[in-house]
Amino acid sequence: MFTSPVTTARRRARVRAPELVGRGWLNTGDQDITLAQLRGKVVLLDFWTFCCINCLHVLDELRPLEAEFADVLVTIGVHSPKFVHEADPDALVAAVERYEVHHPVLDDPELTTWQNYAVKAWPTLVVVDPEGYVVHVAAGEGHVDALRQVITELIAEHEAKGTLHRGDGPYVAPPPPDTALRFPAKAVLTPAGTLLVSDSAHHSLVELAADGETVLRRVGTGERGRADGLEPTFSEPAGIALLPPEVAATTGYHAVVADTVNHLLRGLNLDTGEVTTVAGTGEQWRDGATDGPADEIPLTSPWDVVWWEPANAVAIALAGNHTLGLFDPVAGRLERLAGTTVEGLNDGPADQAFFAQTSGLASDGERLWLVDSETSALRWLDPDRTVHTAVGKGLFDFGHRDGPADQALLQHPLGVTALPDGSVAIADTYNGAVRRYDPATGEVSTIATDVAEPSDAVLVDGELVVVASAAHRLERPVAPGVRITGDAHRVRRPPTEIGVGELELAVVFTPPTGQKLDDRYGPSTRLEITSSPPGLLVGGAGVGTDLVRGLRVAEGFTEGVLHVVAQAASCTDDPAVEHPVCKLTRQDWGVPVRITPDGPSRLPLMMGGLDG
Numbered sequence: 001m002f003t004s005p006v007t008t009a010r011r012r013a014r015v016r017a018p019e020l021v022g023r024g025w026l027n028t029g030d031q032d033i034t035l036a037q038l039r040g041k042v043v044l045l046d047f048w049t050f051c052c053i054n055c056l057h058v059l060d061e062l063r064p065l066e067a068e069f070a071d072v073l074v075t076i077g078v079h080s081p082k083f084v085h086e087a088d089p090d091a092l093v094a095a096v097e098r099y100e101v102h103h104p105v106l107d108d109p110e111l112t113t114w115q116n117y118a119v120k121a122w123p124t125l126v127v128v129d130p131e132g133y134v135v136h137v138a139a140g141e142g143h144v145d146a147l148r149q150v151i152t153e154l155i156a157e158h159e160a161k162g163t164l165h166r167g168d169g170p171y172v173a174p175p176p177p178d179t180a181l182r183f184p185a186k187a188v189l190t191p192a193g194t195l196l197v198s199d200s201a202h203h204s205l206v207e208l209a210a211d212g213e214t215v216l217r218r219v220g221t222g223e224r225g226r227a228d229g230l231e232p233t234f235s236e237p238a239g240i241a242l243l244p245p246e247v248a249a250t251t252g253y254h255a256v257v258a259d260t261v262n263h264l265l266r267g268l269n270l271d272t273g274e275v276t277t278v279a280g281t282g283e284q285w286r287d288g289a290t291d292g293p294a295d296e297i298p299l300t301s302p303w304d305v306v307w308w309e310p311a312n313a314v315a316i317a318l319a320g321n322h323t324l325g326l327f328d329p330v331a332g333r334l335e336r337l338a339g340t341t342v343e344g345l346n347d348g349p350a351d352q353a354f355f356a357q358t359s360g361l362a363s364d365g366e367r368l369w370l371v372d373s374e375t376s377a378l379r380w381l382d383p384d385r386t387v388h389t390a391v392g393k394g395l396f397d398f399g400h401r402d403g404p405a406d407q408a409l410l411q412h413p414l415g416v417t418a419l420p421d422g423s424v425a426i427a428d429t430y431n432g433a434v435r436r437y438d439p440a441t442g443e444v445s446t447i448a449t450d451v452a453e454p455s456d457a458v459l460v461d462g463e464l465v466v467v468a469s470a471a472h473r474l475e476r477p478v479a480p481g482v483r484i485t486g487d488a489h490r491v492r493r494p495p496t497e498i499g500v501g502e503l504e505l506a507v508v509f510t511p512p513t514g515q516k517l518d519d520r521y522g523p524s525t526r527l528e529i530t531s532s533p534p535g536l537l538v539g540g541a542g543v544g545t546d547l548v549r550g551l552r553v554a555e556g557f558t559e560g561v562l563h564v565v566a567q568a569a570s571c572t573d574d575p576a577v578e579h580p581v582c583k584l585t586r587q588d589w590g591v592p593v594r595i596t597p598d599g600p601s602r603l604p605l606m607m608g609g610l611d612g
Contacts, residue, residue, distance in 0.1 A: 017043075017128040018116035020076065022108040023089065026096050029172035033076070033104055035132055040165025041074045042154050043128040044147070047119045049082045050095035051373065051412055051430075053301055053319045053357050054588075055123040057141045057284065059099055060261055065144055066103065069151055074169040077105040080114040082122070083398060083412050084489055085430035094453070094470050098183045098201055103171050115494055120605060121589045127151070130158045130165070138608040140587025142286065146512035146608055153513070179472045180215055181206060185238040186304060186415070186456040187467050187474065188255070190270060191245075195458065195474065196255065197467070198237040205237060205257065205268065212465055212474035219273050226262045226282060232275035235261035239304030239361070241314050243329060251329045253278070256314050258302035265294075265302060265316070265327060279327050279334055284320065286584045287567070291335040294327060299334075304415075306361040308368050310383035311337070315368055317358040324350075324358060324370070324381070338381060342528065342565055343588050345375045345394050346387075353387035355379075356395060360415035360456065362424060369424050371413040378416065378426055378437055390437055391444060394532060395590050396561065399488040400431045400446075408444035409488055410435065415456035415467070425464060427454040434466055434477060448477030495592040499599035500553050505529065505540075507547040507566040509585065509607040516573035518582055528565040536560040547607075557595050564589040566607055 017035055025032055035043065046062065048055035066075055077096075081087045086095075087109040096105055108114060117126055117134075125143060127136035127150050136150045158164035182201035190196050194216060195208040204220025225233030239258035248254040253267030253276060265279035278294060285298035301320030305327075308315040315337060316325035323339030338350035346354035356374035363369070368381040377392025391408050399409035415427030419436075425447065426435040434447040434454055447464070452471035457464050468475045507527060511517060517524040523545035531537045539552030547566060565588050572580035587607050 014133045017134050021112045022106040024107050026105040028104045040130050044075045045126040047078045047124040049122050052122045058123045061144050071166040075103040080108045080111045083430050130163045137606045139606050142585045149513045181472045183469050184467050187458045188240045200236045203234045228276050234259050241305035256305050258305045263299045294332045294334045297334040303359045304361045306363050308363045317361050319357045322355045350385040362416045362418040364418040369416045371416045373412045376410040405442045417457045425457050429453050495594040497599040498593050503551040504602045505549050506604045509568045511570040515570040518569040518571040525568045530563045532561040562591045
């Protein structure tokens with residue numbers, strides 16, 4: 001049954017919000033914050049981790065909401081890390097600046113507050129009312145309308161009760177930095193021998209001389225936006241692909257830029273500096289067509305682009321929905337190249353493969369190399385569109401280990417570069433290293449260490465120039481290659497206990513007030529469940545239309561992962577409205593589970609509302 005989240009909250013016993021506990025605070029002027037200090041405000045807790053593309057989407061979704069309710073709403077980012085690197089306090093400080101987080105952030109490296117709120121997925125949003133009680137929980141993206149409704153209802157209720165306090169919140173802006181580049185993302189060598197760099201935090205492109213330091217020109221005003229022309233604006237641009245000369249002559253632009261947060265591809269004329277929008281609608285793809293005219297198909301967080309010769313098109317790493325796309329600049333068309341939107345690591349035919357936030361691409365003329373950051377994997381796509389994995393074990397395994405590829409480990413790599421000898425260099429971002437994989441020997445080695453979050457590399461006169469993103473510069477690492485035999489790591493997220501045998505998995509979703517599930521064109525919900533290892537589930541896996549599913553957990557297993565993808569479509573519930581507003585809510589979970597004989601027989605996953 002679906003009801004208003006606030007109404008649901010009132011029916012239940014009121015649950016006091018647990019206190020916020022962590023290592024420290026950012027964006028508060030070095031002051032700690034307690035929930036008691038926030039009485040009278042509506043508090044929105046955003047459980048996030050900076051590796052997670054869905055979390056970055058939510059940061060952008062919340063910006064207008066924070067502005068709309070600035071005098072009553074206090075957003076608190078609770079940073080609960082997945083990777084070891086994300087638990088580094090300096091790395092968190094950099095991420096908060098990089099992604100323009102303009103609200104207080106609690107550093108929760110031990111996942112204390114995460115566990116106190118029984119969170120199971122990144123991102124998760126929790127609304128606490130002005131009296132300190134939890135009234136709404138939602139996992140995933142696309143909840144702005146529901147949050148707006150909940151906040152509006154809380155304002156009315158607590159203004160009437162006299163328990164709402166208007167005024168400024170506890171956010172204190174840090175001093176602004178001043179560097180030529182700020183969190184550069186990707187770089188390419190232009191035909192003129194210069195370096196074109198995406199200066200992501202400055203929302204622009206910068207052309208540098210071959211020394212990698214001298215600024216020749218800047219493309220973009222530095223303001224976040226999506227304007228075309230000679231004074232263009234971008235929003236956290238990343239990958240850059242150079243087009244073959246004959247293609248550039250036809251299209252009128254020489255480079256394609258992945259304008260990540262705008263969900264667009266932009267064309268750049270290197271001669272004039274003029275920018276045009278060449279693919280995407282500016283809206284984030286959530287469902288629907290993936291193939292068609294480039295200006296009619298939405299994209300989702302394009303992170304990298306490269307010209308791939310076998311397809312005679314630009315390959316796109318669509319990190320936001322775990323797929324690869326193709327853009328034909330001559331025909332002006334988009335199509336899906338690979339992936340199903342399920343996050344994971346699965347090889348085989350491109351249309352059946354699973355990817356996990358692909359963030360770097362490179363072509364050696366035949367293979368399309370790629371790095372999947374969330375599975376810490378190096379993979380490739382053959383011209384026959386078959387996917388292979390060279391390095392990587394899955395969503396929860398990572399580390400820094402050299403040696404045979406099937407034993408080697410990476411940690412959230414963001415870039416890959418094809419080298420002349422047939423090997424590839426890997427920007428092993430969270431290990432602060434540059435790695436090398438040699439397909440001829442199957443060995444992984446370390447080229448350089450102590451690089452501040454490398455995110456890409458480019459060859460200049462035979463020398464590898466690395467984008468040291470967190471150092472805000474390009475570097476030419478000269479450290480000798482070292483062999484790393486370091487430890488393996490697993491994500492430390494606490495597992496959820498379940499029992500053997502029958503298990504009811506329930507995805508809880510409440511449409512926002514004034515909306516209803518949209519079944520005009522068929523079922524309004526979809527649920528897909530798989531497991532790692534596959535034999536963990538002997539019943540209930542697969543795709544269905546109900547958000548409640550009976551599963552059967554096999555005997556003989558003590559741990560595993562349940563992979564759950566849920567979505568629900570809802571529309572305005574008013575027959576008088578001719579054109580109802582419709583939304584698709586979607587969330588992916590990778591739930592680590594521990595199987596015990598007397599474990600629970602029900603597993604609720606919150607997609608929106610409260611489990612009643």
